[in-house]
Amino acid sequence: DAMVIQNPRYQVTQFGKPVTLSCSQTLNHNVMYWYQQKSSQAPKLLFHYYDKDFNNEADTPDNFQSRRPNTSFCFLDIRSPGLGDAAMYLCATSRPPFLAGGPHTQYFGPGTRLTVL
């Protein structure tokens, strides 16, 4: 089945130790998103890729970076995790916004829960 896959599902890291979260998709969607969701809060968009075009949200800290080597994969790098970065990180994909009938539904992966010690 076509889907959005995130690895790992649970990640524990130490304060200041870089960590990389992975997302892959078999939907062949052009757009991939990374969200941060803290407990009892709404998912917050960090950035998204439209093909290779990177779009950063204005309030996303520099500590968060992303790479998209190809259509299927997208990575979230946290260069120096702080205690405040502990959260669920959600990857989502969608068809291009301007495609006929858009905007289009975003499909989410299962998320990676990050713990920072």
Place this chain on the structure above:
Amino acid sequence: EDKVVQSPLSLVVHEGDTVTLNCSYEVTNFRSLLWYKQEKKAPTFLFMLTSSGIEKKSGRLSSILDKKELFSILNITATQTGDSAIYLCAVYSGGSNYKLTFGKGTLLTVNP
């Protein structure tokens, strides 16, 4: 700044009850409104509403959008324990770059 507000924040009901979840929004250049169900993992898509007054229905779940009053409701009839989840409302808005803004969600607990 775009804003999506859901109410109530949490709700506890008994199996068989009917519930109504609310979502109001203030956004620039509204495009569509989406409802998601989130259990202990990622949100799963329920409905997308673009046109006012047209009900979307899937089994015991239904939703309707009022673009004049800027809100949507999600109805669940004959609730089951499996309906227990966080229900997220999100709104697509924007001009050249669509943006999805989420509400904080309503935590629904259905007790046997």
